[in-house]
Each structure stands twice: as structure tokens, then as C-alpha cells.
Amino acid sequence: MKILLLSQGTGYPNDTTFRDTALMSSLQRIGHDVRLWSLQDTLIYEGDGDEEQMVPRMLDARDLYFRFRYGALTRWLPLRLQRKMAREVTLPRARHWLTNLPHGQRLCFLRELLRGYRGCFRSFFKEAVALIGKETPDVVALSSLWYTGLIEPLKLHTQSLVVVLLPATLNPETLPADKRLLLNIGHHLRRADTIFAASEFHKRWACQTFELTEETVHVMYDGILLNYYRPRLMAPANGRIGYYGEITPQAGLKKLVECWLRVREHFPDCELHIGGILHGTHRQFLSELAKSAGAKQQKSIYVFPNLPFSEKRSFLNNLSLLAIPPGSELFNNVILEAMALQVPVVVPDRGMYAEILHLTQGGILYNDEDLNSMVDATLNILQDTDWAETKGTNGRKGVVDFFTSEQMVGRFLQVVRQHLVQRG
Incomplete structure (x- = not known):
């Protein structure tokens, strides 16, 4: 089976990247052709054109201050403020500084920011669809919730089975309280062929939050490489x-x-x-x-x-x-x-x-x-x-x-094969 795994690529190891690595290596070990591709260091919120409404939503991102810390978002600000933020930034300070910038400066900053990472996502999505169309994998697995915007173009332009791997870190505390954003994610998720949740708890929560049917969500516990x-x-x-x-x-x-x-x-x-x-x-x-x-x-x-x-x-x-x-x-x-x-x-x-x-x-x-x-x-x-x-x-x-990688892979292949058989 040919599988393309689009990983979130957070830049430092966490539970999701460990899961993706274990899944990929275990599938390769039993003879499957697996590739992992990631979009590194992107922001997780895509704007809807309303820069004023974008401010609180951006500032809910847990890792926003890392972006300030490493200068990824500050190059549009005065040099003195850039240095101050890089030296002293914490999440509350990042929130305070950004929300207290002069109105015109804040809008300029946000427009540049939106243009930058919207372009990054568009470029990534375009490259991903082109790559998948060329490689023709049997399965495309999206391991980040923020890649769900890829589901519709993939369904439209490829014959691949599209599955989503919801991370174990996904819970009410880590998602923004933005109903429009959650509805948008739910709309994309409902177009996926199947969805994997990290536990029964995550399945119940995802079905309720994103208005998914229980038949489309399957439990696949994260597994570790036991050796x-x-x-x-x-x-x-x-x-x-x-x-x-x-x-x-x-x-x-x-x-x-x-x-x-x-x-x-x-x-x-x-x-x-x-x-x-x-x-x-x-x-x-x-x-x-x-x-x-x-x-x-x-x-x-x-x-x-x-x-x-x-x-x-x-x-x-x-x-x-x-x-x-x-x-x-x-x-x-x-x-x-x-x-x-x-x-x-x-x-x-x-x-x-x-x-x-x-x-x-x-x-x-x-x-x-x-x-x-x-x-x-x-x-x-x-x-x-x-x-x-x-x-x-x-x-x-x-x-x-x-909770071994073998158990995880077994569950993954069981569900995926059922869908491929149903497709004929």
C-alpha cells in the first residue's frame, strides 16, 4: 500500500510527531511504501479578512510567543520593539504588546502577517495536491487538524483515500473558543473518508464538537515502539x-x-x-x-x-x-x-x-x-x-x-482496507 503522511512538523518533538514517526516506521517495516511530508513552522489560524477580529483569535494560539521569540512575526515592527520582544517576551506580554499597538500599526502588522502565512498555506496546499496527483498514493493521512483545508481539493483532484489523524493533545483546552472556526473545521472534517481519534474520550468529544457521525470516527490509540x-x-x-x-x-x-x-x-x-x-x-x-x-x-x-x-x-x-x-x-x-x-x-x-x-x-x-x-x-x-x-x-x-506501534498500525490498516474494499 502506498501512503503519504502529511505531518504537522512542529519544529520540536511532541506526542504527535512521535506518533507519526512510529506509524511511518512500523508501516515501512511490514512492507508498505510510506512517505512523510510536513509544513514547518506555520501559524495555525487562517484569517477571514477581518483583521480586527483576527487579533484575539491569533492570540489564543498556545505557541504564539515562540513566533515572537524567534523573530518570525516581528520583522514588521520597529527594531527597538523587535529586540525588546525577543529578549523579554512571554505569552501575556505578547498579547499585551500586540493588542496595545497603535491602531494603524496593528492593522499593517496583521495584513502583512495574514498575507505571509496565507501565501504559505496556499503554496503548501498547491504543492501537496500536485505531489499527491503525481505520486498517486492509495491513502493520504493528514496528521494535523490545520491541514483539513486540503480535504476538499484532494477529494476533487485525486483518487486517494483521505483520512485524518486527530492528535491526542486535541481537547477543549487547546482549541480556541471560536465557533466560526470550529464550524469551518467540522465542515472540512465531514468530507474526509474516515477519521481516527486517539481514544473513546476524543471520539465522543470530536463528534460533539465538530458534528461528526460516530460511524466516520474510529478509535486508534497512539502506540510506541516497544523495542x-x-x-x-x-x-x-x-x-x-x-x-x-x-x-x-x-x-x-x-x-x-x-x-x-x-x-x-x-x-x-x-x-x-x-x-x-x-x-x-x-x-x-x-x-x-x-x-x-x-x-x-x-x-x-x-x-x-x-x-x-x-x-x-x-x-x-x-x-x-x-x-x-x-x-x-x-x-x-x-x-x-x-x-x-x-x-x-x-x-x-x-x-x-x-x-x-x-x-x-x-x-x-x-x-x-x-x-x-x-x-x-x-x-x-x-x-x-x-x-x-x-x-x-x-x-x-x-x-x-x-498501546504498541503494532497495535496502532493494525487498527489503521484494518479501517483503511475496509474503505478501500468498499470503493472497489
């Missing part, structure tokens, strides 16, 4: 609570530190290990977070920023448990990696987290509106090492049964 994850021989002797993900104020890390401090009342030697993606704009936040623990306690907080993939596994292996703090906005596939290494997890009882834990029994769910619940769950694992080991074993077995 990279071998079960560890033993847990660390001293307690180590770990977090791995984006190190940002939105990740709920303040609550995690509070939980850890209360756990240390029972386990004075317990350490807190924080790893993941840390951008320069959040180093001050991290410093303040450590100071909030107190001079004595912060010596037991260890930070491992921007680890390469191989060191990430070592980081997870050395934890007593992996914790997802309350208030964390994004689903984090790192819990699958931790369970594959037989590391028990403590996660909020909501959304996809609850679904995964019910399938694997690889950790404990807690009420994310009650910090006491998280503290109790953490203490249960640290106090009973035999029980924690059982949870780790369950987690590994659950990942093998439900």
Missing part, C-alpha cells in the same frame, strides 16, 4: 517523584511541588525530578518554582531540560513514579513510555488519562480538584513497594496489549 523500552530491574531505593512534559506555568507544576512537599513530611529523602521541554522564556518561572519550595527543600529538586530521546528513557527509569499534576492542559503520552518501563503512574481521573488507566491498571487515578487525593495516591505507591511493583507490571502488560 526501545525494556522493563527495569528494580526501582530506586529512595523515593523519586517525576514529571516529564512541557515546563511551563500551564503544566500544573506548582501543585506538583505542593504535593511533593507534603509527601516529604512522610519521606524526608524523597526527591522531585522535573524533565521536559524548557524554553528560555520559562527559566524564570522554573527558578521561582524552586524557590517556592524553600531554601532547604529546593536542594532536592532536580531539573533535566530538553533531554534527547535516549536520556529521556534513563530519566523515566530512575523514578519511583511518574506524576501528571492537576491542571495540566495537555494529554502527555509519556505515561505510556513510563508504563512500558514498569514505572507506575499517578494521573488525574479525567479524559484520556482515566481511559488508559482503566485499560492498563498501571497506576492510580486521583481527583484533580483535590490535592489531598494526589498526595494520598503518591504515598500509596511509595509506602507499599510490592504493590507499586505490581502496578508497574500491570502497566507494562497493558502497554503491550493496547
